[in-house]
Amino acid sequence: MKGLADRHRLTPLALAGLSLAALVMVAPLLWTVALSLKSNAELMRDSGTAFSAPYTLENYRAILQGSQVFSWLLNSLIVSLGTTLGVLALCSLAGYGFARLEFPGRRALFVLVLLGLAVPEQAVILPRHQLFADLGLHNSYPGLILPGLAAPFGVFFMAQYFRGIPRELDEAALLDGASRWTLFWKVLLPLTWPAQATLGVFTFLASWNDYWWPLISATRSDRFTLTVGLASSQMNYAQTSGLGYLMAQAVFAALPILIVYALFQKQIVGAMAGAAAR
Amino acid sequence: MNALGRRSLLQAAPFIGPFLLLYVGLLIYPLIDGLALSFHRADPFGGRAFAGLENYARLASDPVFGQALGNTFKYAVLVVPVLTAITLALALALNKPGRTASVFRGLFFSSSVLSVTIITLIWRFVLTPDAGLLAEAWEAGGREPVPFLSQPDLALLAVAVATIWWSIGLPMMLFLAGLQQIPEDIFEAAALDRANRWTTFRRITLPSLRRTVVLVVMLQTAAQLQLFGQAQLLTAGGPGGASRPVVLFIYETAFTRWELGYASAIAQVLFVLILAVTLLQFRAGTSRREP
Numbered sequence: 001m002k003g004l005a006d007r008h009r010l011t012p013l014a015l016a017g018l019s020l021a022a023l024v025m026v027a028p029l030l031w032t033v034a035l036s037l038k039s040n041a042e043l044m045r046d047s048g049t050a051f052s053a054p055y056t057l058e059n060y061r062a063i064l065q066g067s068q069v070f071s072w073l074l075n076s077l078i079v080s081l082g083t084t085l086g087v088l089a090l091c092s093l094a095g096y097g098f099a100r101l102e103f104p105g106r107r108a109l110f111v112l113v114l115l116g117l118a119v120p121e122q123a124v125i126l127p128r129h130q131l132f133a134d135l136g137l138h139n140s141y142p143g144l145i146l147p148g149l150a151a152p153f154g155v156f157f158m159a160q161y162f163r164g165i166p167r168e169l170d171e172a173a174l175l176d177g178a179s180r181w182t183l184f185w186k187v188l189l190p191l192t193w194p195a196q197a198t199l200g201v202f203t204f205l206a207s208w209n210d211y212w213w214p215l216i217s218a219t220r221s222d223r224f225t226l227t228v229g230l231a232s233s234q235m236n237y238a239q240t241s242g243l244g245y246l247m248a249q250a251v252f253a254a255l256p257i258l259i260v261y262a263l264f265q266k267q268i269v270g271a272m273a274g275a276a277a278r
Numbered sequence: 279m280n281a282l283g284r285r286s287l288l289q290a291a292p293f294i295g296p297f298l299l300l301y302v303g304l305l306i307y308p309l310i311d312g313l314a315l316s317f318h319r320a321d322p323f324g325g326r327a328f329a330g331l332e333n334y335a336r337l338a339s340d341p342v343f344g345q346a347l348g349n350t351f352k353y354a355v356l357v358v359p360v361l362t363a364i365t366l367a368l369a370l371a372l373n374k375p376g377r378t379a380s381v382f383r384g385l386f387f388s389s390s391v392l393s394v395t396i397i398t399l400i401w402r403f404v405l406t407p408d409a410g411l412l413a414e415a416w417e418a419g420g421r422e423p424v425p426f427l428s429q430p431d432l433a434l435l436a437v438a439v440a441t442i443w444w445s446i447g448l449p450m451m452l453f454l455a456g457l458q459q460i461p462e463d464i465f466e467a468a469a470l471d472r473a474n475r476w477t478t479f480r481r482i483t484l485p486s487l488r489r490t491v492v493l494v495v496m497l498q499t500a501a502q503l504q505l506f507g508q509a510q511l512l513t514a515g516g517p518g519g520a521s522r523p524v525v526l527f528i529y530e531t532a533f534t535r536w537e538l539g540y541a542s543a544i545a546q547v548l549f550v551l552i553l554a555v556t557l558l559q560f561r562a563g564t565s566r567r568e569p
Contacts, residue, residue, distance in 0.1 A: 010378060014371045018382055021368070025385060025443070028404045031411040035403060047409035048417070090297040097293030103286040109298065116305055118556060120504060122525055123549040126532055126542050127311035128304060134324065150304035155297060180289060209393035211507045216533060230395040231511055234402065243409055250399040254392055261391045265384055268391065273451045276497055 036060070036251045040242025047243065059248035069249055071222060072229035073256070076208055078141055079225055083148035083207040084200050090149055091199065092192065095158025096184050100170065110159070116152035121212060129216055139223045144214055148207050153275065154199050161195040162188065201264060202271040208257060226253050315542035322536050333543035343544065345519050346527040349434060353523055354502040356438040361445055362494055368446070369453030370483070383454070390447030394507035401440040402427070402512060433513045433521040441508055445501070449494045456490030457483070496559035500552050524548050 010018070035043065037055040063069050098110050128147060137143035165188060173183045214225045224232065230253055233246060261268055316333055318326040337343055368386055372379045389397070404411045405426040413423035426436040460483065468478045484491075506525040509515055515522030515530075524544065532541035 010371070010374060010376075015378075018368075018371055021364075022382060022385055025389065025446075028400045028411065028443070031404060032400045035409075043409070048414050051414070090300070093293045094297035097290050101286065101290045101293065103290040104283045105287075106290075109294070112306070113298075113301065116301065118553060119305065119309055120500070120549060120552050122504060122528060122545045123312055124305060124308035126528075126538055126545060127308040127315055129532075130315075130322070130324065130538070131304075131308060131311075133322070146300065147304055149297075150300045152301060152305070184293075205391065209391075211394050216529075227393045227395045230393075230399060231507075234395070234399050234511060243403070246399070247403065250396050254396050257391050257393075258388065261388060265387075269387060269447075269451050272390070272448055273455055276448060276452060276493070 032247050032250055035244055036247035038244045040244045043243045059242075059244045060252070062245055063248055063252055068221060068224070068229060069226075069252060072224050072226045073253075075141075075144075075218075075224060076226040079144045079214075080204050080207040082141065082145040084204045086145060086149045087151070087154050087203045088196055088200055091154030091158045092189060092196070093184075094155045095160075096162050096188065098155065098159045099162035100188075101180075113152045113155050117156065125212060125216070132217060138217050139220045143217050144223075144225065147213055148203070148210070154203065157199055157275075158192065158195060161192055165191055197267060198271040198274055201267050202275050205257075205268065205272070312542050312545060315539055316546050318539045320538040320542075322538060326539070329539060333540045336540065337543055337547065342519060342522075343524075343527060346515075346522050346524045349520070349522055350503055350505070350524045352434055353438055353441070353505050354499050356435065357441050357445070357502050358495060358498045361442050361449060361498055362491065364442070365446055365449035365494070366453050366487075366491075368450045369457060370479075372450075373454055373457045383450070386450055387447035389444050392444070394444070395511065397440060397444045398508055398511035401436075401443070401508075405436050405440075405512070427513050428517055430517050430520040433517060437505075437508050437512050437521050440512065441502070441505065444508075445498070449498065452490055452494055453487065456487045460486045492559055492562050496556065499555050499559070503548065503552050503555065 031050070034050040034055075035047070036059055037057070038050050039054075039056050039058060042049050094113075098106065098113075132138055132143050137146070169187060169191075170183060173187045178187070209227060210225075211227045211231070214228045215231065218224055218228055221229070221232065230249060233249055237243075237246060315326070317328065317330060319329045319332070320326045372383050372386075403409055407413045407423040407425040410423070410426075412426070416423045424432070426432050464482055464486075465478065468482055473481070504525055505523045506529065509521050509523050509526050510529065513521045515526050525548070528541050528544050528548070531537050531544065
């Protein structure tokens with residue numbers, strides 16, 4: 001039975017291979033942190049100095065003493081939270097409607113929503129850009145939030161979850177004289193908390209890391225989200241104040257989401273895998 | 279419509295109405311408008327002139343589009359098999375209880391939560407010859423640093439490597455979830471039959487993971503056909519268009535040359551390609567092939 005016990009333990013060979021792979025994973029991150037902790041002048045002479053002391057926090061100080069990075073962070077936060085709350089509200093309502101209510105055209109409408117799952121962003125982004133220009137929505141929070149609310153995945157996801165709740169609950173509540181609305185709000189919605197958490201984490205992360213749409217919609221630097229701001233920083237690298245400062249921005253931008261990841265690792269991994277395997 | 283139908287519709291409207299309104303306005307309408315746009319010559323100020331199939335005819339003979347399409351296939355062919363193999367191997371090695379495996383899993387997934395602009399910042403300063411980590415290593419070995427991002431035959435490969443590094447988390451987790459679904463007693467039976475590791479993998483593990491493999495390949499192919507930010511920020515599609523994928527070509531056509539009709543035609547072609555991949559692999563995933 002040696003083979004069986006083996007399957008539950010990491011062999012030395014596997015451990016060596018994994019450690020090597022982990023090094024490849026971590027080395028670029030450590031290099032980024034090392035560069036961010038060096039003075040720009042020293043890096044200008046030779047970036048090889050990043051391997052050794054002296055290290056300094058001057059680049060982080062420069063970020064904290066008023067740079068645009070803060071307003072980008074705030075924009076990202078507003079857009080991601082707005083998108084997440086909007087998606088949760090819209091998709092809970094619609095998911096319930098499709099799962100529980102009978103009305104003419106329900107099947108056809110649900111198929112229409114499902115078809116949207118196959119539409120990549122590239123197929124709609126140009127006309128959407130024109131539409132938002134016509135409506136004067138570029139460089140605004142609604143302009144950045146609204147496209148995220150039209151994604152069909154959440155409706156499909158919530159409808160599936162509502163279908164899994166026993167119908168006896170509805171019947172009991174309706175017998176007690178509850179209205180459709182009370183039934184939804186007081187009885188069923190609290191039961192969908194796990195699905196809300198998964199959909200919420202997934203939506204927040206997708207919105208936080210979105211690049212294509214904010215790149216073309218938010219063209220004024222005070223409306224940049226963090227992703228677009230960092231893109232402009234690296235494209236204007238030649239004119240900015242140095243490599244160390246640039247890398248400090250990368251670390252500063254990565255930290256919030258890495259902290260969230262460290263805290264909610266189980267939920268994030270579950271949400272992303274669940275969304276992919278739909 | 280009878281009274282009952284009308285009443286049930288009124289009852290459902292507050293629930294499905296808000297979403298449907300946004301969905302039709304911001305997804306269905308743009309989808310149709312995008313198709314219409316592709317048959318027009320259009321400028322960013324809303325001017326449109328019907329052009330029939332002109333944009334599509336131009337597409338067929340545009341060498342820049344041909345190059346971008348070829349590059350996009352190269353990205354898919356470079357990234358998908360390597361990524362699938364690496365993540366399957368990682369999942370097999372890490373499908374174990376215990377702290378060590380859990381730490382490794384968390385580490386390999388961590389790059390997936392970062393945005394594309396952070397990834398490109400990190401990788402630019404791994405790859406550039408003047409301040410990159412690899413250049414430092416090369417110099418330490420007494421050799422000339424390689425300009426990975428500006429050499430025609432290396433730029434696309436460099437973007438592909440950064441993409442693999444970024445994308446490793448999700449497929450690994452999907453494979454791990456797939457492995458958890460295989461009942462333990464099959465492995466016990468195999469061990470009793472003295473099947474070695476390779477036989478067990480080939481005869482039990484791999485066939486049981488068939489659906490997951492199809493899922494991973496499908497998701498990754500669709501993702502790589504849409505590769506955009508990495509190429510835009512690491513190489514700007516260069517040198518000489520050697521690493522420009524189709525989506526970057528769409529972006530440049532629409533937002534630097536402002537040819538919205540032509541850009542829309544390219545987007546339609548890409549949409550059909552992605553749809554074809556999805557359908558093809560959906561069929562592969564549902565049909566059962568007996569060994």
